[in-house]
Amino acid sequence: MALQIYNTLTKKKEEFTTLTPGKVKMYACGVTVYDESHIGHASQAIIFDVIRNYLEYSGYEVTYVRNFTDIDDKIIKKANETGKDALEISSHFIKRSQEDMALLKIRPATHEPRVSNHIPDIISFIEGLISKGHAYQAGGDVLFDISTFKEYGKLSKRKIDELINEDTGAKKNPGDFALWKGVKPGEPSWDSPWGKGRPGWHIECSVMAKKYLGETLDIHGGGMDLVFPHHENEIAQSEALHDKPFSRFWIHNGLIMVNRQKMSKSLGNFYTITRAAEKAPTDVIRFMILSCHYGSNIDFMESNLTTASKRVHYFYRTLSKISQLCSSVKETDSEDLLKDLNTSMEKEFRAAMDDDFSTAKVIAFLSETFSQINEFLDDKSIKPGRKIHSLNNFKTGLLKVTSVLNILNDEPEAFLKSFRTLYLKNNGIDEKEITDLINKRSDARKAKDFTLSDKIRDELADKNILVQDTPSGTEWDILFK
RNA sequence: GGCGCCGUACCCAAGUGGUAAGGGAGAGGUCUGCAAAACCUUUAUGCAUCGGUUCGAAUCCGUUCGGCGCCUCCA
Numbered sequence: 346m347a348l349q350i351y352n353t354l355t356k357k358k359e360e361f362t363t364l365t366p367g368k369v370k371m372y373a374c375g376v377t378v379y380d381e382s383h384i385g386h387a388s389q390a391i392i393f394d395v396i397r398n399y400l401e402y403s404g405y406e407v408t409y410v411r412n413f414t415d416i417d418d419k420i421i422k423k424a425n426e427t428g429k430d431a432l433e434i435s436s437h438f439i440k441r442s443q444e445d446m447a448l449l450k451i452r453p454a455t456h457e458p459r460v461s462n463h464i465p466d467i468i469s470f471i472e473g474l475i476s477k478g479h480a481y482q483a484g485g486d487v488l489f490d491i492s493t494f495k496e497y498g499k500l501s502k503r504k505i506d507e508l509i510n511e512d513t514g515a516k517k518n519p520g521d522f523a524l525w526k527g528v529k530p531g532e533p534s535w536d537s538p539w540g541k542g543r544p545g546w547h548i549e550c551s552v553m554a555k556k557y558l559g560e561t562l563d564i565h566g567g568g569m570d571l572v573f574p575h576h577e578n579e580i581a582q583s584e585a586l587h588d589k590p591f592s593r594f595w596i597h598n599g600l601i602m603v604n605r606q607k608m609s610k611s612l613g614n615f616y617t618i619t620r621a622a623e624k625a626p627t628d629v630i631r632f633m634i635l636s637c638h639y640g641s642n643i644d645f646m647e648s649n650l651t652t653a654s655k656r657v658h659y660f661y662r663t664l665s666k667i668s669q670l671c672s673s674v675k676e677t678d679s680e681d682l683l684k685d686l687n688t689s690m691e692k693e694f695r696a697a698m699d700d701d702f703s704t705a706k707v708i709a710f711l712s713e714t715f716s717q718i719n720e721f722l723d724d725k726s727i728k729p730g731r732k733i734h735s736l737n738n739f740k741t742g743l744l745k746v747t748s749v750l751n752i753l754n755d756e757p758e759a760f761l762k763s764f765r766t767l768y769l770k771n772n773g774i775d776e777k778e779i780t781d782l783i784n785k786r787s788d789a790r791k792a793k794d795f796t797l798s799d800k801i802r803d804e805l806a807d808k809n810i811l812v813q814d815t816p817s818g819t820e821w822d823i824l825f826k
Numbered sequence: 827g828g829c830g831c832c833g834u835a836c837c838c839a840a841g842u843g844g845u846a847a848g849g850g851a852g853a854g855g856u857c858u859g860c861a862a863a864a865c866c867u868u869u870a871u872g873c874a875u876c877g878g879u880u881c882g883a884a885u886c887c888g889u890u891c892g893g894c895g896c897c898u899c900c901a
Contacts, residue, residue, distance in 0.1 A: 358842085389901040420901070446865060501896075546899080568901030575900085600901070605893070609900055636849080637839060641832090642894080649838065652850050662863080696862070702898095705840055709848035719864050795859060802861075813862050817855085822863085 348403065348699045350564075353572065353595040354500055356574065358701055361594065363563045369400050369407045369679065372592070374550060374567035374575065375457070377414040379423050379657035381447050383520030383615035384645055385608050386629070389568050391631055391680050392598045392639045393452045396564075398749045399698050410557045411454035413548040415461050416543055421532055432461055433532050445618040448536060449627050456557045460549040463550040463556065464535045467544045470552045470586065471524045479585040485514035485527020485540045491520045494581045500595060522578055524548045547578035549825055551591070565592035569600055569640075570607070599642040606680035608645060617647060624771070625650055626764055628752045629657045635704040635750055655825045656712075657752070658764065663715050664721050665757035670729060672764045681738050685715055690742040694749075696742045703707050704750060712745070761822075774807060779810055779821055786812070 348361040353399050365735055373393045380510070380722050400407045415435035424431040443453065446619055460467075471487055474480040479493045491497045497505055497520070505520060523545035528534035530752045560583070567576065576595065583591035601608040633653035637643055641756040644648065681687060697706035721732065747753040767775055786801040802812045811824035 374901070377899080383901085385901050387901090392901095417899080418893095498829095501829075503897080543858095569831085570896070570900055573896060574898090598901070600895075602866055602894085606897070607900090611898095611900065641839085646838085648850080651839065656849065666864090703840080706847075709840070716865075720866085723864060790859085793859080793864085799860070811862065812860080814860095815863085826860095 369405045370562045372410045372554045373565040375411040379433045380421040381617040382442045384621045391585045409454045410456045413459045415459045458553045487525035488521045551582040562592040564594045566596035593706045602644045672738040674729040676733035683735040687738045
C-alpha cells in the first residue's frame with residue numbers, strides 16, 4: 346500500500362504522489378522570531394522532521410524549506426522597547442531557535458530563508474499581482490483583492506461574504522489583506538515602487554516557496570492555526586499569480602495544549618524548549634509528541650511527560666540489556682531465533698507510516714516488540730551465545746525505525762546515565778548521598794539485617810530513588826511516580 | 827454570530843463500514859529475603875446522547891449536550 350496522506354484541502358486521505366518522480370518539494374511555515382521558541386514550535390518542527398525523514402526513507406529526494414519571519418509587528422515592538430535593531434533581535438532568536446532545534450535532534454531544513462533577505466523577490470511578486478489586477482495600492486499599502494480570486498476560502502472552507510473585519514479602512518473587501526505595508530514612524534523599511542515599507546506577513550511564504558521550490562509544491566504544512574488566514578492567503582497570492590495549484594498536499598499538525606487551552610505566546614501559557622529540555626531528555630519530548638497522531642492536539646501535562654519518561658526509560662533499559670549481553674558473550678549460533686519478529690518489523694513500520702504517518706501505531710508495535718525482546722532476553726532455556734545473532738539482527742532492523750523517528754538511537758548506557766543525572770539535578774539530590782545509603786544498605790543485607798535494609802530502601806524511595814538488587818549487585822534508578 | 831474539529835475504559839490514546847491497538851494506573855501470578863526490574867494473565871457486549879441508513883456503525887446521516895480551534899498575531 347502506497348503512502349496515504351490526509352490532505353486539508355480535500356479533507357480526505359489521498360495517495361501521495363509527487364510532481365516530479367522521486368522528488369518531494371516540501372515547505373513548512375517556521376517561526377516568527379521575537380522570542381524563544383516554545384514546545385509548540387518544537388512539536389511542529391519534530392512532526393515535519395519525521396515526515397521528511399520518512400519520505401527520504403521511502404526513497405524520495407526531499408527539498409525542505411522552513412522559513413524564519415524576521416520582520417513583523419512583534420519584532421518591531423520588541424525592538425522599540427529594548428532600543429535594539431529589529432533585525433538584530435530576530436537574528437539572535439533565529440540562532441536560539443536553531444540551537445533549540447538541534448537540541449531536539451531536528452535536522453536543519455534544506456533551506457531556512459529569512460524574509461529580510463528576499464525583499465526584491467517580494468516586490469516583484471507583488472508587482473506581478475498588481476499587473477494581473479489581483480492587488481491594488483491604497484495609500485502606502487498594497488492590498489490583495491480577494492474578490493478577484495474565485496477560489497478564495499477553499500482551504501479553510503470559508504465564504505468571502507462571511508468574512509468579517511472591523512478594520513476595513515481602504516479595503517475593497519473586508520477580507521483583503523496587506524501584501525505591502527507602508528512605513529510608520531519607528532519601523533524598519535525598504536524602498537519599493539509604493540514608497541518605503543515592509544512586506545505583509547503572508548507574502549513571504551508564497552515568495553520564498555516559489556524561489557526555492559517552484560510554483561507548485563508537493564507538500565505545504567504548518568500548525569492548524571495557520572489554515573486561516575495565513576495558508577488561505579498564500580494560496581490566493583500564488584495561484585492568482587501563477588494560475589496553477591500552489592501545493593498539492595496540505596498537512597496541518599495539531600497544537601500543544603495546556604489545561605485544554607492552546608499553548609501560545611499571546612496567551613503566555615507556554616513552555617519554552619529550554620524549559621522543557623530541563624524537565625526531560627530530548628527523546629522523551631520527541632516520544633511524547635510522536636505518541637499520538639500528528640493531527641491531534643496534545644496536552645502538555647506533567648502526567649503525559651511522566652508516562653513518556655517511563656516508556657522511553659523502559660525502551661532504553663531493554664536496549665541496554667541487549668548491548669550488555671552482546672558485548673559480554675560470544676556469538677555461538679547464526680540462526681535467527683527472532684526471525685518472525687525481525688522480518689515483520691520493517692513491514693509493520695512501513696504499513697503504519699504509510700497510513701498518514703501514524704507514528705502512534707509505530708510506537709504501539711514497538712511496545713509489543715520490546716515485550717517480546719525482553720521475554721527472549723529472560724529466556725533461560727536459550728544459551729546466551731545463541732541469542733547474539735538474533736539480537737544483532739533486531740538491532741539492525743530497529744535502527745531503521747528509530748532513525749526515522751529519531752528516538753531510541755542514543756547509546757543506551759549513556760542515555761540512562763544522563764537521564765539519572767538530569768533527575769538528580771531537578772530534585773536537588775547529590776549522587777554521593779545515594780551511593781552512601783546504598784552501601785549502608787548492602788552491608789545490612791550482608792548481615793541479614795533486613796529491617797534496616799528495608800528502612801534504607803524506603804528512605805531512598807522518599808527521594809524518588811528506586812533500589813534494585815541484581816545478581817551483579819545493587820543498582821539504583823529513577824522512581825517515576 | 828459564522829466556519830471547522832473533537833467527545834473511545836480510572837487516565838492518556840489508536841482506530842473513517844466488518845465486530846474495540848498501545849501505554850499509564852489497578853488486580854493476580856512467575857522471580858525475589860522481601861521488593862524492584864522483566865515477563866505472563868486480567869480490567870469497555872462498549873466508543874457523549876437520541877434517532878436513522880445498512881446484513882453489519884465507534885466509524886455514514888440527522889438531533890441534543892459538552893469541550894476546543896479559527897474568524898485579530900499565532901506552530
